[in-house]
Amino acid sequence: MKRLKSMYVFMLIMLLSTFTYGQETLKMSIKESKVPCQGVAPMECLQVKYDNQKDWQLFYDHIEGFNFEKGNRYEVSVIRTKRTGNIPADVSSYEYKLKSIISKTHVTKDKGVYDTKMVLTRLNGKTISNGEVYITLNSDTGMIGGKSGCNTFSAKYTQLPSKNQIKIDAPFGTLMACNDENMKLEQDFTNAIKDKKFKITKKQNTVHFKNSKDKTILEFTIPTQxxxxxxxxxxxxxxxxxxxxxxxxxxxxxxxxxxxxxxxxxxxxxxxxxxxxxxxxxxxxxxxxxxxxxxxxxxxxxxxxxxxxxxxxxxxxxxxxxxxxxxxxxxxxxxxxxxxxx
The missing domain is CATH 2.40.128.270 (Lipocalin)
Structure with a gap:
């Protein structure tokens, strides 16, 4: 009788192990916005942190049963299961399934200088009054874009560890020709931001971009309502x-x-x-x-x-x-x- 009972317990353990092999429950934080990323093709990725991780990381997979709504930060519990068999090179090693939503919090951003239009009003001491240069720093995509005097442009920017500092990569944009004044302004503006680091300061509706290396100073105004x-x-x-x-x-x-x-x-x-x-x-x-x-x-x-x-x-x-x-x-x-x- 004892032998039969032991066999039963052993078989039950083996059965449970079969169901749970390669499976674990994780707690995950999900940021309120997706960002562009490169999988097999260009796509948008969630930004996640596991348990008490400090930094956000890109999440390239799909969470079955989870419906992401932009502007909300989530704490969720997910079941991660390791795939078995021959897994294609472009498929993740794991499957994710929502177990429960622990919390859902709507996030109201303090925009500061991000996600708002800024119009160039001074460049290296020279007043710019034609409104033909303006920018927006997109906090979701990490791109700066707008108009550079004649053409529309975009450039990638990186937030640096030092507070309120960014680095702007080389801009790219359309190639239209304009009048000489606007073309000269565009060239001056492009040279002023290309591959440079800036410290950003804001006072009321005035924003300064300062580069300490070559003393470049750009002044922008945030339009009021x-x-x-x-x-x-x-x-x-x-x-x-x-x-x-x-x-x-x-x-x-x-x-x-x-x-x-x-x-x-x-x-x-x-x-x-x-x-x-x-x-x-x-x-x-x-x-x-x-x-x-x-x-x-x-x-x-x-x-x-x-x-x-x-x-x-x-x-x-x-x-x-x-x-x-x-x-x-x-x-x-x-x-x-x-x-x-x-």
Missing amino acids: NDIWAYIGKNNWKLIMLENVGQDYGKASIKFDIATNKVSGNTGCNNFFGAYTVSGTDHIQFDGIGSTRMACLDGEANKREQKMLSFLNNKKLRFDVADQTLNFYLDDKLVMMFGIVR
Whole structure:
């Protein structure tokens, strides 16, 4: 009897071992944003830390059952299982499955100098007033981008161990030709940032980039909401993209009266009018939108009008102003883009 009991216990242990072989439970922290990475092809990776690790690392795999939402930091428990058999070279040695979400915390970033547009106002003591050079440091991608005087540009930057210091790699961008003044400004600006380290200081809306080696100093100004809305209000805006489709949309346009918080425009078929309210630094909601009632004989024009009005009717949209474009986003998806009417 004892012998049978011992055999039973032995078989039970072996059975449990079979189910759990190569399997372990890990606690993982997941950062609130993905970053570009290179797997078999370019992709976006989660940033993770295991248990009490100090540094974030790229996570190239998929966690079964986990739905990542940008802007939230997670503490999760995952089951990691070692794959068996012949594993292809481009496949991870492990499979990951969500066991439980321990915590989910929405992270509100203090932007500081990151993820915000900065306009160059001085370069090595010379005042720059044409607004043709501006940059944004993207904290998610580690890229600096914007306009360099004539062309748009991008460059990789690296945050250095010393506080508020970055290194900017050589920039690359479009190759358009402009007037001599802007071309000279672009050359001076590109030479000023290329392969250099900068200490960044910010006081109110003024930001200084200082290179101690060659004494390069760049001064930027972060536009205030009054600056942004003065720019939006003084221009007429023509629809150039709707739900990711760029084309000539005829008379479709929008105009803001910032003194009265009124908005008006055209859908390509009918005129519309109403009011708007701004919340925070980058959200807008249109209210009480009405329109004329002419029949849109063109079926595509009618569909376009309905889409456009749907975005303008009591929806809270995020907006930003880029290089001569006014962009509106719904749930982080670009839904409307307007360009300046010249």
